[in-house]
Amino acid sequence: MKTLLPFLLIALSFISSHAQQPAQKLRVLVLTDIENEPDDAQSMVRFLTYSNQWDVEGLIATTSVHQPNRVAPEKIKQIVTAYGKVRTNLLLHEKGYPETAYLLSVIKPSIPKYGMEAVGPGNDSEGSEWIISVVDKKDNRPVWIPVWGGANCLAQALWKVRQTRMPDEVDQFVAKLRVYTISDQDDSGPWLRKTFPNLFYIASPGRHAGGAYHYATWSGISGDNFHGRFRGGDFSIVDNPWLDEHIRKNHGPLGAEHPFTKFLMEGDTPSFLGLINNGLSDPEHPNYGSWGGRYEFYTPRTRKWFYEPETRPFWSDAEDEVMGADSAWHTSNKATIWRWRKAYQNDFAARIDWSVKPYKEANHPPIAKLGHANELRAKSGEKVMLSADGSTDPDGNALTYDWIYYREPGSFESNRILEVQDKQKMNAFIVAPKVDKPETLHVILAVTDTGTPALTRYQRVIVTVFP
Ligand SMILES: [Ca+2]
Numbered sequence: 083m084k085t086l087l088p089f090l091l092i093a094l095s096f097i098s099s100h101a102q103q104p105a106q107k108l109r110v111l112v113l114t115d116i117e118n119e120p121d122d123a124q125s126m127v128r129f130l131t132y133s134n135q136w137d138v139e140g141l142i143a144t145t146s147v148h149q150p151n152r153v154a155p156e157k158i159k160q161i162v163t164a165y166g167k168v169r170t171n172l173l174l175h176e177k178g179y180p181e182t183a184y185l186l187s188v189i190k191p192s193i194p195k196y197g198m199e200a201v202g203p204g205n206d207s208e209g210s211e212w213i214i215s216v217v218d219k220k221d222n223r224p225v226w227i228p229v230w231g232g233a234n235c236l237a238q239a240l241w242k243v244r245q246t247r248m249p250d251e252v253d254q255f256v257a258k259l260r261v262y263t264i265s266d267q268d269d270s271g272p273w274l275r276k277t278f279p280n281l282f283y284i285a286s287p288g289r290h291a292g293g294a295y296h297y298a299t300w301s302g303i304s305g306d307n308f309h310g311r312f313r314g315g316d317f318s319i320v321d322n323p324w325l326d327e328h329i330r331k332n333h334g335p336l337g338a339e340h341p342f343t344k345f346l347m348e349g350d351t352p353s354f355l356g357l358i359n360n361g362l363s364d365p366e367h368p369n370y371g372s373w374g375g376r377y378e379f380y381t382p383r384t385r386k387w388f389y390e391p392e393t394r395p396f397w398s399d400a401e402d403e404v405m406g407a408d409s410a411w412h413t414s415n416k417a418t419i420w421r422w423r424k425a426y427q428n429d430f431a432a433r434i435d436w437s438v439k440p441y442k443e444a445n446h447p448p449i450a451k452l453g454h455a456n457e458l459r460a461k462s463g464e465k466v467m468l469s470a471d472g473s474t475d476p477d478g479n480a481l482t483y484d485w486i487y488y489r490e491p492g493s494f495e496s497n498r499i500l501e502v503q504d505k506q507k508m509n510a511f512i513v514a515p516k517v518d519k520p521e522t523l524h525v526i527l528a529v530t531d532t533g534t535p536a537l538t539r540y541q542r543v544i545v546t547v548f549p
Pocket residue numbers: 114115116118121122230231350
């Protein structure tokens with residue numbers, strides 16, 4: 083067994099470093115209760131600035147507990163039309179932005195009824211039929227479904243598939259889905275999790291209108307509790323004055339579609355931030371952490387605002403311990419998002435710049451590269467050399483480096499004593515700690531340019547330490 087292990091690790095490292103740099107675009111289909119409050123429109127603006135990174139398979143207008151009898155596809159059309167006015171300019175900066183007519187063609191309404199009342203016979207809608215047709219395409223890639231409101235349109239699609247297909251066909255259909263819901267904005271989320279126990283599902287569960295948002299990971303996008311009170315994350319860069327300056331005003335027709343915040347900025351955005359190909363995310367591993375937060379696989383214990391007890395494990399809230407903008411340590415699930423706040427806000431601001439500026443007047447992200455593989459092996463006590471040699475910037479900006487020991491995703495239990503040495507240099511190192519059995523350590527390389535706004539890209543190094 084001992085002699086086989088290195089070969090096995092080589093094989094595994096090949097598979098997972100490949101997974102970190104997907105050659106193919108992710109397929110993404112959004113469900114949104116847009117118009118219930120301004121934040122879905124905000125998220126749609128941000129989403130479209132990244133639409134060149136994905137194959138956008140659908141933009142479906144749904145209901146939710148906040149908007150139980152109405153769907154608003156016309157609002158999606160309005161924002162996509164604004165995108166159409168700036169698409170040519172976006173293409174000056176990155177290729178692949180989809181045709182406006184194509185995006186308009188994948189906007190679909192679901193049925194304007196609340197929750198499980200819209201699941202069952204007679205409740206098929208353009209939206210639910212569209213989900214089925216997208217998943218049925220002859221395409222082996224999974225379909226990522228960020229859910230910004232209720233999930234009942236997806237529930238109807240799955241209800242129908244289960245009514246009309248053999249069990250193994252249902253399993254194949256379910257296996258292609260990757261769902262992230264912003265808590266439970268109707269009663270279909272618990273039904274989906276219970277009825278399809280193998281459905282890939284990420285959520286801070288609980289009734290969205292019942293208090294769940296006080297605790298939900300997604301609120302780390304721009305607040306740290308319902309009132310958006312400052313707790314570690316820098317609130318000034320998600321507040322209306324910053325958004326007015328960098329997104330809404332004097333930034334063209336797409337930025338102008340980002341409405342004034344009523345409660346929190348973009349509560350739905352974490353459902354797709356983890357799908358951005360920035361070197362940090364590894365979407366099939368929500369426990370690795372990304373701009374969209376970090377999630378672990380377990381059965382959440384029942385709380386008073388749950389619809390019903392959870393019966394199965396899924397990807398849910400996980401905590402990170404992070405130094406906040408207030409120079410204090412915070413341990414929370416929201417910190418798994420707000421720790422990256424400056425990077426994701428600057429990235430959005432740059433892309434809104436792209437919608438109006440020529441190439442030379444805007445900033446473009448650096449390319450973070452490692453001088454070695456993403457997966458390394460070491461024995462306890464050995465020095466592990468880390469190198470960002472080869473990282474570049476398309477604008478010729480100077481680069482700064484930050485090697486972050488990301489304790490929580492690794493198997494190695496430690497305190498903060500394990501520090502990367504020379505952590506702000508291009509070449510850094512760690513000394514492999516003492517372990518009793520093979521353990522993993524995650525180190526994140528963050529490369530930031532000196533353009534305006536400063537942009538960051540990443541590489542993840544996973545070191546397996548042997549005794
Ligand atoms: Ca929403």
